[in-house]
Amino acid sequence: MEWIKQVLSQNALWSLLLCIFIQFISCNTDDLPQRARNLMESSPLIDGHNDLALQLRRIYKNRLSKINLRTINTTRTNLQKLKTGHVGAQFWSAYVMCSAQDKDAVRLALEQIDVIKRMCEDYEELEFVTSSLGIEITKKIGCLIGLEGGHIIDSSLAALRMFYELGARYMTLTHTCNTPWAETSSDDLHKFYQGRKSLTDFGTEVIREMNRIGMIIDLSHTSSNTSREVLAISKAPVIFSHSAVFALCGIKRNIPDDVLLSIKKNGGLVMVNFHTEFIACRKTANISTLADHFDYIKKLAGPGSIGIGGDYDGVTGFPEGLEDVSKYPLLIQELLRRGWQDEEIRGVLRDNFLRVFRDVESIRDQQLNLRPSEKEIPEDELSYTCRLDLQNFQQRSAKASGIQEISISAFTLITYMLSCIFIFW
Numbered sequence: 001m002e003w004i005k006q007v008l009s010q011n012a013l014w015s016l017l018l019c020i021f022i023q024f025i026s027c028n029t030d031d032l033p034q035r036a037r038n039l040m041e042s043s044p045l046i047d048g049h050n051d052l053a054l055q056l057r058r059i060y061k062n063r064l065s066k067i068n069l070r071t072i073n074t075t076r077t078n079l080q081k082l083k084t085g086h087v088g089a090q091f092w093s094a095y096v097m098c099s100a101q102d103k104d105a106v107r108l109a110l111e112q113i114d115v116i117k118r119m120c121e122d123y124e125e126l127e128f129v130t131s132s133l134g135i136e137i138t139k140k141i142g143c144l145i146g147l148e149g150g151h152i153i154d155s156s157l158a159a160l161r162m163f164y165e166l167g168a169r170y171m172t173l174t175h176t177c178n179t180p181w182a183e184t185s186s187d188d189l190h191k192f193y194q195g196r197k198s199l200t201d202f203g204t205e206v207i208r209e210m211n212r213i214g215m216i217i218d219l220s221h222t223s224s225n226t227s228r229e230v231l232a233i234s235k236a237p238v239i240f241s242h243s244a245v246f247a248l249c250g251i252k253r254n255i256p257d258d259v260l261l262s263i264k265k266n267g268g269l270v271m272v273n274f275h276t277e278f279i280a281c282r283k284t285a286n287i288s289t290l291a292d293h294f295d296y297i298k299k300l301a302g303p304g305s306i307g308i309g310g311d312y313d314g315v316t317g318f319p320e321g322l323e324d325v326s327k328y329p330l331l332i333q334e335l336l337r338r339g340w341q342d343e344e345i346r347g348v349l350r351d352n353f354l355r356v357f358r359d360v361e362s363i364r365d366q367q368l369n370l371r372p373s374e375k376e377i378p379e380d381e382l383s384y385t386c387r388l389d390l391q392n393f394q395q396r397s398a399k400a401s402g403i404q405e406i407s408i409s410a411f412t413l414i415t416y417m418l419s420c421i422f423i424f425w
């Protein structure tokens with residue numbers, strides 16, 4: 001009966017091993033929420049793009065006094081949900097509609113910056129920050145500003161610099177319209193500056209100036225050729241603040257493979273957009289569809305090139321399970337389930353963006369000897385419908401000040417004569 005004993009004990013051994021194995025697997029699977037939570041608590045998310053400010057304008061005319069941002073439920077973003085989602089810093093988009101190009105885009109952008117600043121001032125959960133260090137040391141949710149649409153600077157490098165002074169830290173070169181100096185990926189939506197290709201000479205100067213002052217270049221919404229041109233000339237790493245992969249959903253708004261490879265070379269970052277129409281080219285999608293974009297970029301450009309730019313409140317369709325900003329941990333669980341390493345996930349959440357931001361800052365600091373650019377866009381590259389004609393303005397004001405001088409001296413003369421007459425009287 002020795003052999004029976006042996007088989008039994010072997011079976012027992014095997015079942016024991018099997019048991020341990022199953023335990024290990026189920027243990028690991030059950031632990032996914034916990035592992036995701038642990039990772040996000042120690043590495044809170046820096047998200048590249050949120051359009052809450054657009055909704056504040058659209059629904060509330062920027063009247064913050066009328067709403068409570070902690071619990072507001074007409075938007076996909078509120079402060080409670082940001083906390084649940086382990087968001088540590090958020091780029092709030094100061095977005096301006098293309099239809100305001102060459103009209104009041106500058107004012108509208110100022111108003112969006114104003115509402116973002118007031119929001120971050122009003123709530124103790126938020127803190128306005130403008131540097132990589134600021135993000136790292138805040139104990140609150142860091143508020144950052146991204147300008148969405150190059151039409152916001154109205155082709156003025158002076159305006160670009162002043163937006164930086166107000167705290168804007170990236171600028172998306174185009175929205176869905178060409179600017180006088182850069183080409184959009186949505187070439188059929190608006191009639192502005194048709195025929196613009198890639199970057200003009202002035203566009204190249206915008207890139208140089210952004211590199212010089214430390215404004216991150218955002219290539220989301222730009223045409224692939226604009227992206228290629230910028231990647232060829234930018235001294236600093238660039239980002240896509242909210243874009244997805246062309247190979248998985250072939251629309252022009254997404255990033256083609258050669259540009260993904262250039263991003264890797266540039267040390268830049270793709271912050272992946274969650275919008276169903278961008279990730280699945282359909283109205284519906286699930287977390288797995290989205291995770292495919294992460295896997296794809298990781299394989300082609302490496303885990304150091306990936307971040308998150310959910311685009312909440314900027315678009316309507318989101319994957320099942322990712323309906324609002326409290327749901328980011330479910331994506332992290334899915335990446336863990338697919339075998340992503342902790343360090344890779346910390347990169348996606350936070351470290352990759354911080355690396356890019358620090359590099360942009362250090363390239364700025366290496367160019368402190370460069371003077372601000374005084375280049376102006378050639379007048380014939382602009383549409384002048386709503387601009388003051390400065391050519392005439394300069395002549396007119398010269399004439400006006402001439403008249404003033406004459407009238408002042410005539411006035412002085414008469415006063416002098418009168419006082420003389422009075423004194424000698």
Ligand SMILES: *[C@@H]1O[C@H](CO)[C@@H](O)[C@H](O)[C@H]1NC(C)=O
Nearest residue numbers: 067068070071072073074075
């Ligand atoms: C949204 O908030 C309002 C009050 O702020 C509340 O009355 C309403 O029930 C909420 N709706 C949902 C779906 O939670």
Ligand SMILES: *[C@@H]1O[C@H](CO)[C@@H](O)[C@H](O)[C@H]1NC(C)=O
Nearest residue numbers: 183197198223224225226228
């Ligand atoms: C992009 O640039 C290349 C090279 O200049 C050109 O051949 C191509 O037509 C451009 N693509 C588009 C869509 O304009």
Ligand SMILES: *[C@@H]1O[C@H](CO)[C@@H](O)[C@H](O)[C@H]1NC(C)=O
Nearest residue numbers: 280284285286287288289320
């Ligand atoms: C997600 O969607 C894809 C494509 O529609 C489908 O093949 C897959 O089964 C879905 N996965 C889950 C977990 O629902």
Ligand SMILES: [Zn+2]
Nearest residue numbers: 148221242314
């Ligand atoms: Zn956008």
